[in-house]
Amino acid sequence: MAWWHTATAYQIYPRSFQDSNGDGFGDIPGIIRRLPYLHELGIQLIWLTPMYPSPGYDNGYDISDYQTIDPRYGTLTDFKEMLAVAHRYHIRIMMDLVLNHTSTEHPWFKASRQDKTNPYADFYFWADAAAGQVPTNWLSRFSGSTWEWDDQRQQYYLHIFEQHMPDLNWDNPVLRKKILAMMAWWAEQGIDGFRLDVINMISKRIPFGNVSRATPQDDGRAYYINGPHVHHYLQLMNQKIFAPNHMITVGELASAGVAETGEFTNPANHELAMAFSFEHLKIDYTDGRKWTLGQFSLPALKAVLTKWQVGIAREHGWNALFWTNHDQPRAISRFLNDDRYRIESQKLLAIVQFGLQGTPYIYQGEEIGMRNAYFTNIDQYDDRESRNAYAAMRQEGVDTATALAILQQKSRDNARTPMHWNHTPNYGFTTGTPWLQPGLDDPVTVKDALADPQSIFALYQQLIAARPAYPVFTDGDFHMLAPDDTTVMHYQRRNQTAVLSVWANWSGTPQSRRAADLRNTRLLAHNYPDGLQIAGELFTLRPYEAVLLVGKQVQ
Numbered sequence: 170m171a172w173w174h175t176a177t178a179y180q181i182y183p184r185s186f187q188d189s190n191g192d193g194f195g196d197i198p199g200i201i202r203r204l205p206y207l208h209e210l211g212i213q214l215i216w217l218t219p220m221y222p223s224p225g226y227d228n229g230y231d232i233s234d235y236q237t238i239d240p241r242y243g244t245l246t247d248f249k250e251m252l253a254v255a256h257r258y259h260i261r262i263m264m265d266l267v268l269n270h271t272s273t274e275h276p277w278f279k280a281s282r283q284d285k286t287n288p289y290a291d292f293y294f295w296a297d298a299a300a301g302q303v304p305t306n307w308l309s310r311f312s313g314s315t316w317e318w319d320d321q322r323q324q325y326y327l328h329i330f331e332q333h334m335p336d337l338n339w340d341n342p343v344l345r346k347k348i349l350a351m352m353a354w355w356a357e358q359g360i361d362g363f364r365l366d367v368i369n370m371i372s373k374r375i376p377f378g379n380v381s382r383a384t385p386q387d388d389g390r391a392y393y394i395n396g397p398h399v400h401h402y403l404q405l406m407n408q409k410i411f412a413p414n415h416m417i418t419v420g421e422l423a424s425a426g427v428a429e430t431g432e433f434t435n436p437a438n439h440e441l442a443m444a445f446s447f448e449h450l451k452i453d454y455t456d457g458r459k460w461t462l463g464q465f466s467l468p469a470l471k472a473v474l475t476k477w478q479v480g481i482a483r484e485h486g487w488n489a490l491f492w493t494n495h496d497q498p499r500a501i502s503r504f505l506n507d508d509r510y511r512i513e514s515q516k517l518l519a520i521v522q523f524g525l526q527g528t529p530y531i532y533q534g535e536e537i538g539m540r541n542a543y544f545t546n547i548d549q550y551d552d553r554e555s556r557n558a559y560a561a562m563r564q565e566g567v568d569t570a571t572a573l574a575i576l577q578q579k580s581r582d583n584a585r586t587p588m589h590w591n592h593t594p595n596y597g598f599t600t601g602t603p604w605l606q607p608g609l610d611d612p613v614t615v616k617d618a619l620a621d622p623q624s625i626f627a628l629y630q631q632l633i634a635a636r637p638a639y640p641v642f643t644d645g646d647f648h649m650l651a652p653d654d655t656t657v658m659h660y661q662r663r664n665q666t667a668v669l670s671v672w673a674n675w676s677g678t679p680q681s682r683r684a685a686d687l688r689n690t691r692l693l694a695h696n697y698p699d700g701l702q703i704a705g706e707l708f709t710l711r712p713y714e715a716v717l718l719v720g721k722q723v724q
């Protein structure tokens with residue numbers, strides 16, 4: 170068993186975490202100041218989203234220099250101090266590395282666009298117009314075509330994401346060498362690992378061609394998801410960088426199924442330690458389309474969780490468990506009740522997440538139950554993906570109110586609002602003007618949570634501590650009981666000696682179930698302050714009530 174099988178990770182979105190110099194932008198000294206807080210929470214691993222220099226079209230995922238820190242976050246010296254302090258707390262740090270694309274401001278792209286013969290000419294994907302049209306009819310993940318015309322080179326370049334984020338051509342051996350040298354340099358700086366952005370997109374299927382566009386998925390991704398050399402490239406990184414430096418890795422796998430995810434994370438393949446998959450977060454997409462007002466059904470969520478729990482165990486892989494990140498709305502607003510039952514709802518999510526097999530990730534603010542921003546005006550949004558989607562919806566005839574309601578439900582900015590530390594202006598995030606406004610008024614801050622033994626924070630502490638104490642969290646197999654039940658989720662994890670059970674009422678009305686099912690169990694985590702309500706043959710789960718129990722395996 171590896172250390173990270175029982176560890177809990179925490180994702181920091183640095184620009185919204187803690188500002189230290191009043192510029193409205195979170196920074197490294199701010200993170201250093203808050204490390205004792207994360208230590209108190211009990212996490213052992215941090216994922217930091219990108220902090221490299223960047224023009225900021227995609228909040229740092231458009232990197233213009235891989236080998237230093239963006240001055241808005243601090244200096245490389247600050248970064249090293251952060252590492253040293255984290256290590257004193259036995260917290261490891263993963264950098265977010267974006268290897269699928271760079272910024273158009275990266276020197277490689279600036280050289281590449283000059284002409285067709287320079288040494289960087291093939292570092293990116295360039296193509297001539299096809300009959301006066303874009304080279305292929307693929308759709309960018311940020312709306313519109315994946316191709317942008319470049320006047321200088323008189324060709325189109327490929328960008329799966331925003332137009333200032335051209336895709337790198339990994340088939341070029343010189344590029345691979347430069348990237349590996351850059352990764353080795355980060356290893357020398359003392360970092361503990363990498364979160365690898367859309368890593369299953371780096372190998373493209375050549376030659377490119379048009380797609381039918383018959384379904385939302387038929388948007389060109391067949392040419393770039395899990396391409397022909399992706400495993401080779403990851404094995405190369407593992408052999409040269411991850412393994413010799415004992416690094417921890419988590420890959421972001423876009424549109425990957427269970428079998429592929431197993432291949433990436435099976436230790437026998439020497440690629441990644443674990444991976445994020447997204448099927449459970451597409452549960453409220455209508456016909457696979459994100460920018461719609463989605464419906465959510467509990468049996469559908471259960472089916473997806475079961476598929477991944479059973480499937481990844483079968484493939485000998487490892488899941489990264491998460492409900493949200495900087496690209497997703499807040500899960501309490503999305504799946505539960507973020508108002509009257511907000512505390513119960515966030516605790517339910519924690520209990521359901523921590524009972525599963527995998528390494529749990531807490532996204533900043535989840536531990537205090539932060540909710541969606543509920544912005545009411547398009548100007549409050551900063552994110553280009555959301556703004557482009559809004560423009561596209563308006564163009565397709567969606568009225569303003571509906572388009573704004575869709576953003577309130579789906580925009581990434583919902584999770585990017587500044588962290589709520591205390592009740593001073595801007596929740597103690599900054600003394601200046603925050604880069605993104607805080608959302609709705611919020612009664613709960615970190616300061617309140619730390620003073621309350623019944624807080625959401627306290628429950629996360631308890632769950633984090635429980636995982637290493639009970640092997641069944643790590644090695645228990647998975648059984649979803651009553652998969653068609655539309656209100657209550659009940660699953661079990663079993664190993665040779667123990668049974669872990671989770672019960673969770675995903676509705677606002679009380680639900681009664683058989684008390685016999687609770688026999689010989691001990692309560693490990695609960696989201697109501699008193700015990701379970703048992704009367705005769707039945708026990709009743711109150712609105713959004715959730716409990717995690719352990720018992721002995723009866724052979």
Ligand code: TEU
Pocket residue numbers: 227230231267310330366367421423495496497554581
């Ligand atoms: O996201 C990958 C990705 O596939 C996105 O399309 C994601 O599904 C979308 O943002 C959800 O709204 C990664 C990063 O996490 C994201 O922040 C970046 O924008 C993207 O890569 C490009 O680097």
